[in-house]
Amino acid sequence: MGAPLTGVRVRCLLSAWMKLSCPRLVHTQTSGKETHFGFQTVPEAEKGKRVYHVFESVAKKYDIMNDSMSLGLHRLWKDWLVRHMNPTPGTQLLDVAGGTGDVAFRFINYIREQREKLSRNKLDHQQNLSWSDISRSYSQEQAGSLMMSKAVICDINKEMLKVGKEKSLRLGYCEGLSWVAGDAEELPFADEKFDIYTIAFGIRNVTHVDKALEEAYRVLKPGGRFLCLEFSQVTNPVLARLYDLYSFQVIPVLGEVIAGDWKSYQYLVESIRRFPPQEEFKEMIEDAGFFKVTYNNLTSGVVAVHSGFKL
Ligand SMILES: C[S@@+](CC[C@H](N)C(=O)[O-])C[C@H]1O[C@@H](n2cnc3c(N)ncnc32)[C@H](O)[C@@H]1O
Structure with missing residues (x-):
């Protein structure tokens, strides 16, 4: 006589039948806690560790590799991002996965330029100023050249932050920057603290993209803006083919x-x-709650900048 059909046996039989008839469905059910690390499938808990190891290992060569791999294009894309952001003096920026600080440095430069333009306009509108008035006004402008604007660079990787901090000192950025170790999925900041949230070439490395987006929403002030620069899908088929060849044959x-x-x-x-x-x-x-979400493809979609607002 066969064994009685207990609940456990029924579940085993069902599971065997499912494996035979619908392997893809079974895969998603049993590997619910799995994710991808590049083309490999790994347990979710493993991905963060592996990503950490990648950036720990590349940190010292990260900037030089960025220039060589993108043939310098990453500089133009980051310039475009900050021009599109068009921050005004006083803006509080959070740059997540900020790595070695490229976006934050551009933000500071942009604010300085805006500030200088404002001062020049002010002087142009004041007639009959003496040299001492102009010089006094100039030194006052210099003292508060960022007008309380601030960029916080947050990255999970201490090695990337270390390289970034050293670079900021070398390039003379001493005002308006702070460096914080933190996870995009669990940001160490209070709610509604920032005007702008940026993430450049960072979000694809995060294990739960939805959680990172929720966190972006949480830390932005109402009216705040989310901006993401990330590699995307190339729209031109010829360029897509060349890009694939370059990526897989040349970059490694x-x-x-x-x-x-x-x-x-x-x-x-x-x-x-x-x-x-x-x-x-x-x-x-x-889905994370942002409004007016748009994107711009740069270099035929090699990268895209997505923008959204917290209203
Ligand atoms: C390709 S680099 C981009 C660095 C910089 N934004 C840039 O554009 O040059 C990706 C960065 O994401 C960081 N990262 C990866 N996972 C993260 C996470 N969960 N939270 C915060 N940063 C993360 C890495 O440590 C690394 O510095």
């Missing part, structure tokens, strides 16, 4: 030659391909 080789690290750069390329395309990511931002 550059990683090995310049940084002695093939694997980390292989991950970076794979992680780009795993990130959702423009429209899908736009929906994710909307």
